Structures are given as C-alpha cells and as structure tokens.
Amino acid sequence: MQPDDYAVSAEFYDVLQAHQDEIRVHHLYARDAGDARIxxxxxxxxxGxxxxxxxxESRVGVHAVEPARAMRAPLMTRLAAxxxxxxxxxxxxxxxxxxxxxxGVADVAICHNTIAGLAPDARHALWPAAAQALVPGGSLLFQLPPARLPDKDIMRVFPNQRIGEHEYGGHMVMSADEGRIRTRFGYWVRGSGGALREHIETxxxxxxxRAEMISDLEEHGFTPLPGRTDPVVLAMTLRQW
Structure with a gap:
C-alpha cells in the first residue's frame, strides 16, 4: 500500500457507501467491541x-491503524469533531x-473490508503483527475475502446521492483476472447541465x-472461536500459552 492509495475513492466513499457500511459494521462487530475490556x-x-x-460501544482505548493518507484525512476530520x-x-x-x-494493546481486533485486498504474502505478514498487538485470549474478527474467482463480471451500482446542486453516483465491477479479482470503481458527478467529472480507480x-484462512491463522497462534459460524466474518482467538 502506498500513501496515495484510495486517492480517488476517499472523496466518494462516505457519500456513496458509508451509510450502508455503518449499519453493517454495527451488525457484525458491535457486540464484540462492547465486550472489550482492554x-x-x-x-x-x-x-472510520x-x-x-x-x-x-466500548469504554476502552481504540487504536485505528490506517496507512493510506487519503482515507486517513476524513478519519481525522471525523475524530476532530x-x-x-x-x-x-x-x-x-x-x-x-x-x-x-x-x-498487547487490545483484546478485540477488527479488520473490516481489508483482508481481501491483501496478497497472500501480505496476509502472512499481518497475522504475527495482529498476534503481537493482542493479549493472549484476545479475539480477531475480519470480513472474509471472496472464496473463489467470479464466474462472470459482477456489478454493484451505488444509490445516487445529492449534495446541493450536484448529484453523485458510481458503481463497482468485479472481474476474474489471472488468479486475482480486479475491482474497478467508477464515480461521477453531475450538475444541472450534465456530467461534470468522472473518475475510475482499480x-x-x-x-x-474460510478453511484456508483458518489454516493460515493457526500457524500464528490463533484458533477459531467456538460457536461463531457467521458466513461473512471469521472469528479467531489468540491461544493462551
């Protein structure tokens, strides 16, 4: 990841996607965050x-890790308010x-909408860092990546949003590409006279x-949390030695 990654998407994410993502985040992780004691x-x-x-949801300290400058800017603005x-x-x-x-700064670690964008080598580098940041017995929860390549292109259209005199919209297309999934975001802004600008970011x-992710994490001291069968989120716990 480079500091200017998400330079395009950062402008449009909160406008087009964040409301639904906020609802989803609360549904997936609020109970675990509320249970955090460290x-x-x-x-x-x-x-953010x-x-x-x-x-x-919690009464403990929160550590937000974000290397992309473009995404960190709205995060800092949100926190400043x-x-x-x-x-x-x-x-x-x-x-x-x-x-x-x-x-050892946390007993709950959450990694939402991130793991799929990490190549296997990057994932293997992340797991020991997560184990180091957690206390023994702590939980690691993350949104699972797609289990396989898509058989055909998958498109998702974001609901249009109006801010003042301008309308914002966009879409995402996922395509198989030599063992990876190419995810292409297209954004546009329109005024009363038509299109004002368009942007693309890939x-x-x-x-x-899921089995591959569990196997990888077990090599770094994690084991599945019992009773957690959510198809979207994998919940692991750091073994106590």
Missing part, C-alpha cells in the same frame, strides 16, 4: 466506521500494523476459502 484495534480503519462504532472525552480514547497510527509499535483482491 482495547479495540481497528486494522485498516479507512474513514469501525473506529467510531468501537468508541460508542468528537467531544474531548471521546477523542482521548482513540489513537490513529499512520502506518501498517506491521510497522506500528503495538504490543483495486485487486485475492480469493481464499
């Missing part, structure tokens, strides 16, 4: 949906988790099955 670690914080949810007592509980780390000096995803 700290919550948000890996790949983006513009998991970070904000964790602050509201919070009351002082909430801001005092959150720390933003402007690097990858592997680069951040975090050791990301890559690497598929992996």
């Amino acid at each position: 700290g919550v670690l948000d890996i790949g914080a983006g513009t 949906r998991v970070t904000m949810m964790s602050l509201m 919070l009351p002082t007592e909430l801001r005092a509980r959150v720390t933003v780390h402007p690097q990858t988790l592997e680069e951040a000096p975090l050791r 990301f890559w995803m690497w598929p992996a099955t």
